[in-house]
Amino acid sequence: MAVSVLTLLTLAACGTESGSGSGSGDGSGTVRSTPPVTGVRWGVDSVTVGGKRSAAPAGAHVEIGTKGRASGSYGCNRFTAEVRIDGDALTVEPGTTTEMGCEKDIQRFETLMSRAFSGRLTAAATDKKLTLTTAKGDTIALTSQPPAPLTGTDWRITTLLSGSSVSSLPAGTEKAARIAFGKDGTVHGTLGCNSFRGKAAVNGSAVTFGPLVTTRKMCPDPEMRLERALRQVLDGKRTTYRIDRRTLSLTAQGGKGLGASAAE
Structure with a gap:
């Protein structure tokens, strides 16, 4: 999963730096640069299913490992899953999840998120944003999150x-x-x-x-x-x-x- 998304980010316009002989091809004389993907915590902003957007609860996130493994939280329960890479597409295999009882609204979001974050997905990234899209057109919107300090948080x-x-x-x-x-x-x-x-x-x-x-x-x-x-x-x-x-x-x-x- 990390390799696939990193490939997509390499193709995305996430910044510029001076270069010679290796420009972007648009005459600007710039080289594309990208933020790191592996080791980054991606906070889930929302899940859109059937055209209806549902905002994510605090704490919902996905972390992308370097060996095709994803882990994170649906908002209450945690999950892990193996991922197969196929070009710019990724297939999320059935994984494991904890089974804590959650607040009704959070449980509803977890159901939507777990269904969307499965099977074959395509990924698109710009700057610090990442969008995963299912075969049905449903989407998961994510934003990279920096580590939080103990004090001041x-x-x-x-x-x-x-x-x-x-x-x-x-x-x-x-x-x-x-x-x-x-x-x-x-x-x-x-x-x-x-x-x-x-x-x-x-x-x-x-x-x-x-x-x-x-x-x-x-x-x-x-x-x-x-x-x-x-x-x-x-x-x-x-x-x-x-x-x-x-x-x-x-x-x-x-x-x-x-x-x-x-x-x-």
């Missing part, structure tokens, strides 16, 4: 971690929790119900949280369950963090943790 909490297990947030709280780290060593956000602020000392891949100051509202059970789970990770704990492009994971010493995506 609005992180939307998307999953709960317990050891090697990953679970979705309680139903109805999928957009309720966020966390942001300041360059001045502060942290703030929402726990699902109450907002919070405090200190967060970053040292290498570790973050040590000071006591959190929170509001004291009482909320419905799903929000309170989420809040209790997040406090096990953040309240006065030393955690380790890892960023994979635009995905953050925080894991406390006892194995409890959270996963988050950079808000778009």
Whole structure:
């Protein structure tokens, strides 16, 4: 898949640089240059099926490997798939996906995305945009995304971690929790119900949280369950963090943790 898309990008007009004897053939005396494709996280903007466009949820993305393998997220569940290359076309083979329960609207998008990102596709790229088109004319629109830094990023909490297990947030709280780290060593956000602020000392891949100051509202059970789970990770704990492009994971010493995506 990477080879196929890289070939297409090489043919696309993505920039210019001076050259001699190898111009573009249009009399401009320029040589085409292209952005890298492999190792880039492509954020999914939308899927258009039957002429109807559906915007992608935060976190939906595709990453293209160098050996004909694609992986990513439909918006809630993650997937992997093998890809066969045939010139400028690619064929996405049936792959694997996680099976977490998702919010109704996200589940609907995941169904559309999984059906579109399968079988024989053609690819077209311009600058930082990529479009994949099915044989029926349905399309997936994508944009390359730079890595997100820990500080200065609005992180939307998307999953709960317990050891090697990953679970979705309680139903109805999928957009309720966020966390942001300041360059001045502060942290703030929402726990699902109450907002919070405090200190967060970053040292290498570790973050040590000071006591959190929170509001004291009482909320419905799903929000309170989420809040209790997040406090096990953040309240006065030393955690380790890892960023994979635009995905953050925080894991406390006892194995409890959270996963988050950079808000778009």
